[in-house]
Amino acid sequence: MHGYGHGFKEHGGMRTRFIGPFLLLALYREPSYGYELMDKLKEFGFDMYMPDQTSIYKMLRNMEEKGFISSEWDTRGSGPAKRVYKVTSEGIELLKNLAFEIKDDIKIYQNFLDIFEKLEIQ
Numbered sequence: 001m002h003g004y005g006h007g008f009k010e011h012g013g014m015r016t017r018f019i020g021p022f023l024l025l026a027l028y029r030e031p032s033y034g035y036e037l038m039d040k041l042k043e044f045g046f047d048m049y050m051p052d053q054t055s056i057y058k059m060l061r062n063m064e065e066k067g068f069i070s071s072e073w074d075t076r077g078s079g080p081a082k083r084v085y086k087v088t089s090e091g092i093e094l095l096k097n098l099a100f101e102i103k104d105d106i107k108i109y110q111n112f113l114d115i116f117e118k119l120e121i122q
Contacts, residue, residue: 019046020059021098024091027069031086034060060085068094 019041026032026040034057041050063069068091073081087095 019049019051019056020063021095022046023056023059024063024068024087024095024098027085028087028092028095031084033074033082033084037085063091067091 022041022044023037026037026044032040035053037056037060038050038053041047041056060069060071064071064085067088069085070088071083071085074084075081
């Protein structure tokens with residue numbers, strides 16, 4: 001598939017825009033370290049569309065700046081300190097809003113599929 005200015009691209013396109021909300025959802029389930037979140041995204045099905053680790057950390061930093069998540073250093077155990085991320089109350093509200101929007105989007109996508117299938121485009 002080629003990009004035609006619709007936000008669709010090879011290698012993920014629109015799917016990659018959902019990584020931020022899925023990061024937030026993963027952190028809502030359980031506070032986590034950045035590298036653990038990469039595995040959690042794979043569980044959600046993003047293994048083919050996974051951005052690099054730097055991009056994940058940029059998303060986390062951005063969500064923290066906006067107040068949707070917070071972080072603190074975990075110095076327990078041996079080895080270097082690790083930053084642990086967790087969802088804030090603002091992040092929970094955002095998740096609720098995202099869930100509502102996604103439900104609406106599903107209806108729109110289903111309408112698209114229904115019309116597309118009736119047209120029998122080959």
